Amino acid sequence: MFGLSLALVAILWELYKWLGPEDGGTVMGWRILPRAEDRAMPHVWDMLRRYAEPERPGSSGTILAVVARGAWLSLRLALAGFVMGATVGLALAVVMARFRVVERGLLPYLVVSQTVPLIALAPLVVSWGGRLQVGGFEWPRWLSAAVLGAFLAFFPVAVGTLKGLTSVPRSSLELMDSYAASWGQTLFKLRFPAAVPYMAPALRLAATASVIGVVVAEISTGLSGGVGRLIIEYARAATSDPAKVYTAVFGAAALGLLMAGMVSVIDAVMMRNRPREALE
Amino acid sequence: MRSRSLVRLVLPPVVFGLAFLVLWEGAVKVFDLKPYFLPPPSSIWTRFRENLGLIWEAASVSGTNALVGLVVGTVIGVALSFVLARFRVVNELVTPLAIALNAVPIFVLVAVLNNMFSITSEVPRRLMVSIVVQFIVLVNVTRGLRDIDQTHLELMRSFAASEVTILRKVRVPNAMPYLFTALRIAAPAAVITAFVSEYFGGSQNGLGSRIVGNIAISANAAAWAYVLAACLLGLSFFLTAVALELVVSPGGVGSPARDGA
Amino acid sequence: MTKAVEIRSVSKVFNLGRPNAVEALVDVDLVIEPGEFVSLIGPSGCGKSTQLRLIANLLEPTTGEVLVNGKPAHRARLDQDYGMAFQQAGLFEWRNVARNIELPLELKGWGKDRRRARALEMLALVKLPEFASHYPWQLSGGMQQRVAIARALAAHPPLLLMDEPFGALDEMTREHMQDELLRICGETSTTVVFVTHSIPEAVYLSTKVVVMSPRPGRIIDVVDVDLGARRGVETREATAFFRKVTEVREALRGIPAAHREPAVEAE
Numbered sequence: 001m002f003g004l005s006l007a008l009v010a011i012l013w014e015l016y017k018w019l020g021p022e023d024g025g026t027v028m029g030w031r032i033l034p035r036a037e038d039r040a041m042p043h044v045w046d047m048l049r050r051y052a053e054p055e056r057p058g059s060s061g062t063i064l065a066v067v068a069r070g071a072w073l074s075l076r077l078a079l080a081g082f083v084m085g086a087t088v089g090l091a092l093a094v095v096m097a098r099f100r101v102v103e104r105g106l107l108p109y110l111v112v113s114q115t116v117p118l119i120a121l122a123p124l125v126v127s128w129g130g131r132l133q134v135g136g137f138e139w140p141r142w143l144s145a146a147v148l149g150a151f152l153a154f155f156p157v158a159v160g161t162l163k164g165l166t167s168v169p170r171s172s173l174e175l176m177d178s179y180a181a182s183w184g185q186t187l188f189k190l191r192f193p194a195a196v197p198y199m200a201p202a203l204r205l206a207a208t209a210s211v212i213g214v215v216v217a218e219i220s221t222g223l224s225g226g227v228g229r230l231i232i233e234y235a236r237a238a239t240s241d242p243a244k245v246y247t248a249v250f251g252a253a254a255l256g257l258l259m260a261g262m263v264s265v266i267d268a269v270m271m272r273n274r275p276r277e278a279l280e
Numbered sequence: 281m282r283s284r285s286l287v288r289l290v291l292p293p294v295v296f297g298l299a300f301l302v303l304w305e306g307a308v309k310v311f312d313l314k315p316y317f318l319p320p321p322s323s324i325w326t327r328f329r330e331n332l333g334l335i336w337e338a339a340s341v342s343g344t345n346a347l348v349g350l351v352v353g354t355v356i357g358v359a360l361s362f363v364l365a366r367f368r369v370v371n372e373l374v375t376p377l378a379i380a381l382n383a384v385p386i387f388v389l390v391a392v393l394n395n396m397f398s399i400t401s402e403v404p405r406r407l408m409v410s411i412v413v414q415f416i417v418l419v420n421v422t423r424g425l426r427d428i429d430q431t432h433l434e435l436m437r438s439f440a441a442s443e444v445t446i447l448r449k450v451r452v453p454n455a456m457p458y459l460f461t462a463l464r465i466a467a468p469a470a471v472i473t474a475f476v477s478e479y480f481g482g483s484q485n486g487l488g489s490r491i492v493g494n495i496a497i498s499a500n501a502a503a504w505a506y507v508l509a510a511c512l513l514g515l516s517f518f519l520t521a522v523a524l525e526l527v528v529s530p531g532g533v534g535s536p537a538r539d540g541a
Numbered sequence: 542m543t544k545a546v547e548i549r550s551v552s553k554v555f556n557l558g559r560p561n562a563v564e565a566l567v568d569v570d571l572v573i574e575p576g577e578f579v580s581l582i583g584p585s586g587c588g589k590s591t592q593l594r595l596i597a598n599l600l601e602p603t604t605g606e607v608l609v610n611g612k613p614a615h616r617a618r619l620d621q622d623y624g625m626a627f628q629q630a631g632l633f634e635w636r637n638v639a640r641n642i643e644l645p646l647e648l649k650g651w652g653k654d655r656r657r658a659r660a661l662e663m664l665a666l667v668k669l670p671e672f673a674s675h676y677p678w679q680l681s682g683g684m685q686q687r688v689a690i691a692r693a694l695a696a697h698p699p700l701l702l703m704d705e706p707f708g709a710l711d712e713m714t715r716e717h718m719q720d721e722l723l724r725i726c727g728e729t730s731t732t733v734v735f736v737t738h739s740i741p742e743a744v745y746l747s748t749k750v751v752v753m754s755p756r757p758g759r760i761i762d763v764v765d766v767d768l769g770a771r772r773g774v775e776t777r778e779a780t781a782f783f784r785k786v787t788e789v790r791e792a793l794r795g796i797p798a799a800h801r802e803p804a805v806e807a808e
Contacts (some may be wrong), residue, residue: 005377106294115468115518120510123492124503134449171627177599178625179648180618189644193635208383212476215385220479220492228388232480235391245391253384258477260383273635275678 010044016041037234042243050243063244067251070227074214074255077142077226081149081210082259086203088150089157096158097165097191098183110159119212122148145226149213151208162204164195183258184191197274202268209257215252229249319501328505333510335492342486343513345402346474349409350517356410357417358459364418365425365451375422378415385477386412390477405477405486414474416466424458425451460525467517477495487513498529543611545700545732546573546596551605565591569605570750571760574697578726578733580743580750583787588734588758590704591804596734597625597702610699620657621649623700624693628708630685632677632692639664639673642692649696657708663691683714687721694729701726701733708738716777719746723772740793744785745772752792762792 051064096103126144170190176186218228230248237244301321307313308320328335364371389411393404428450436446478488489511494503553566561576566588573579581589594600594606598614609617617623624645632641642660643651651659664670667687677685686706693701706714721743726733737743743750750764768776776782 008373008384009377016624043452044789077329103291105296108293109297112515114513116511117468117472117474118511119476120488120491120507121477123495124500127495160743169629169631171629171631172633174594174627175631178597178618178623179645179649180621182675185648189647192631196635204383209805212385212387213384215388216476216479219476231388231391235395235480240394242395245395245597247386249392252388253386253464256384257380260380260489275634275676 013044025063041248046243047246050247064246066228067230068247070225070230071251071255073142074145074211074218074226074228074252075258076215077145078149078207078210078255078259079196080146081151081213082207084146084151084206085150085210086157086206089092089154089202089206090161092154092158093161093165094187096162097157097187101161107159107162112153113155119148119216121151121211122216125151126217126220145217146215149210152209152213156205156209157199160198160205161195164198165191167198196270200271202228202262203266204263205265208256211256211259215255227255261269281323294331316498316500319504323501324504324508327499327502328508331344331502331505335506336489338485338487338510341402341483342471342474342478342488342510345405345477345486346409346470346513346517348406348481349367349474350413350470352406353410353413353466353470354417354463357414357462358421360414360418361421361425361455363423364462371422371426375419378419381415382419387473387476388480390480394480394482399481401485402483404482408477409470409473414468415467416469417462420458420462420465424455428454446507456470456529460521460529463521463524464518467521468514471514543575544572544577545577545610546571547608547641548572548592548595549606549608551592551595551607553595553600553662554603564608566595566602567730567757567759569758571763572757573732573734573749575732576730577749578723578735578747580737581753582737582740582743582750583753583793584755585760586756586758587753588756589753591758592753593702593704593734593736597623611686613676621645622694622698623702624698625697625702626686626689626693626704626706628705630677630689631683631779632685632688634677637674637693638669638680638688639679640696641688644692645696658690659695663695666694666728667691667721675754682710682712683718686699686710686718690722690725694725694731699728699732701731702703703733703735705738707742715742720773722746727770740786740789741777744768744782745777750785750789752789754795761795764789764792 051067052062055063055066096106117124125148126141128139128144165187172190172194172276176190191230214226215228218226219232227248232243233253234241234245234248304318305320305322308318360374364374387408390404390408393407397403425447432454433446434449436450441449474486475488478484478486479492483489484493487506491503491506491510494500494506548569548571551566551569552564555563555565569588569592571592581592583589591600595602596614597610598609598618607614608635610620610622612620612622620761632638633644636644639657642663643656646656646659659674661670664673667690668692669687671686672680672684672688677688680688689706690701693703707718710718722733723746725731735743735745735746744766747766750766751760752762752764753759754761764785768779768781782796
């Protein structure tokens with residue numbers, strides 16, 4: 001089904017190329033129709049063929065290898081960010097579940113932060129790279145990308161996990177009380193398992209967020225090697241080599257899908273014994 | 281009693297927020313943190329007030345892009361959702377695509393869009409925002425049009441109501457909360473997308489470009505001021521979406537749907 | 542012999558000292574002997590669930606004291622002297638049936654094999670031996686309640702506290718569960734304190750029915766039910782049964798014992 005959807009998009013693309021105005025057009029006076037000529041909108045097969053060709057005339061290896069390497073770097077950064085952010089988010093959720101005061105004080109900020117473009121901090125965080133030194137530890141460029149990814153991933157995990165940890169029905173808490181169970185025992189035997197259905201969508205959001213954080217960090221200043229950087233570079237060469245940028249764009253898409261796929265697997269494993277309706 | 285619970289609700293965040301700012305200010309002074317790492321809140325605030333005019337200009341540019349994209353994307357999204365709700369085949373084709381796109385950093389398409397238009401045009405960014413918004417709205421509103429109570433449907437059929445009548449009287453009212461959920465997600469997403477799009481080159485008048493520009497000349501406190509402005513912009517979009525919902529349907533804020541994950 | 546439960550001059554006030562204070566229980570005195578099956582019945586808000594939770598030490602009395610098994614209720618809870626079952630079976634959906642029953646034993650630190658053996662033993666007791674590896678959502682409401690009872694009795698506590706456990710079940714399942722409960726408690730010689738809304742249920746199950754007044758809750762009457770130890774379908778249709786039901790109903794309506802209707806011969 002998904003393949004069919006992609007095919008449909010490709011067909012629509014070619015259809016527009018065939019029917020659309022060569023020099024771009026206007027709709028009701030607004031210049032919003034893109035130019036349908038080959039330099040602005042390459043053919044779908046040209047994009048796919050480009051993968052087999054080298055990055056620059058004369059360089060060895062195909063562009064596929066270059067994009068794959070770039071995507072691999074970005075993937076590792078996104079994973080690092082995801083793990084860091086999710087861990088901190090989870091820890092904070094536990095603290096907030098334990099101490100209602102902390103929950104009341106912090107939760108509003110956590111919720112608000114999801115409506116605010118935290119991504120604006122990206123250039124600042126990236127600028128720490130290469131300039132910041134903390135007692136002998138020099139902040140490497142790539143760490144900014146991972147940190148940004150972690151920062152964005154942290155919020156949905158904290159909010160979602162907290163919601164799950166506190167979603168336990170009162171009678172189950174009474175049950176654990178009747179067993180004279182400690183808070184820690186209740187946390188591990190009751191609250192965490194009960195929180196799993198809430199953590200799954202939160203982790204999915206966090207995975208997407210970490211990819212966004214990493215890609216934006218790569219774009220906003222020179223983190224070479226990642227797929228974000230490649231997109232910027234190739235976009236500059238668009239007049240001479242229009243299909244090039246698309247190779248990197250698809251690479252970024254693959255990156256996102258890989259992360260999402262990984263989280264889905266984690267999700268399926270976590271929820272393996274639960275009834276279908278427990279989701280959502 | 282009501283004021284007591286209000287205090288309980290408002291006091292902790294305010295205390296935490298103030299404590300955070302005080303700690304920040306203190307840490308900068310005590311650890312002698314360099315301004316290129318973390319300027320103190322006081323200097324950020326000063327820069328904010330000093331550059332208010334410039335900030336407002338830049339915010340207008342980014343904000344307009346976000347707004348145009350939001351409106352256009354919502355309109356297209358709603359229109360398409362009617363199509364999707366009506367034709368199951370189309371729904372089956374488009375929904376997996378929308379869900380997949382949710383996971384992908386589609387804003388990178390701005391690089392592509394920039395090539396299709398002139399370099400000073402704001403259109404690529406607005407297009408990008410509208411694409412992002414459109415998918416969010418599409419997924420949610422389609423769900424709202426389709427996920428109706430079986431009992432309502434059976435009732436309407438027993439009245440021999442036509443599909444169009446069912447649409448008007450049952451599906452559309454059902455979909456309204458879903459639309460507002462979508463807006464609550466799409467409004468901040470529009471600001472974020474408008475923002476991020478500015479990193480891909482093109483005109484340099486928006487907030488994002490100013491942030492990068494200020495960092496380049498090592499005016500970090502000013503950069504943070506622009507970050508603050510961006511956050512305020514995003515927040516105002518979100519609050520507008522919430523306010524809109526309150527105005528249109530005063531009875532029920534908070535709806536069943538979530539985003540298209 | 543140590544009393545199973547002793548409630549001495551207990552009152553419970555929620556939100557004491559605040560404008561929204563609620564007097565849930567006033568001056569309650571109750572003694573329950575080991576082996577008895579005692580039902581608490583009364584209109585909504587009469588404090589029967591509160592009383593149960595006081596025995597369970599999930600709440601503290603405002604005045605008076607609660608003794609369970611001769612100890613203060615707090616000590617009894619720490620020593621796990623009772624098991625509890627609620628209206629919602631409250632099984633953990635991520636654990637299979639056997640592991641749900643093992644929960645209290647895990648918390649007590651029992652070893653894996655010992656836990657599993659006990660869980661299987663309890664499953665046999667509630668007549669669900671083939672369902673050890675099933676998950677709660679695969680079971681019907683009645684079966685889930687049986688697992689909940691197995692869990693409550695897993696550590697072989699001398700006392701079983703039940704808060705309207707059959708309230709969510711349909712009538713036929715309910716009657717079946719009542720018979721099962723009597724059988725299980727008979728086999729394990731457990732003392733039971735049972736909160737219910739249903740007069741016939743209270744009379745059918747109990748040796749004593751404690752009737753409570755609307756808020757603030759007081760004990761109006763304690764009706765001894767002498768229908769014998771062996772109860773079954775015939776009991777439900779016996780004249781004596783209907784007489785007891787009437788007696789409890791009239792006590793609930795506030796008619797003092799001396800003024801109650803003389804026994805009516807039922808068909």
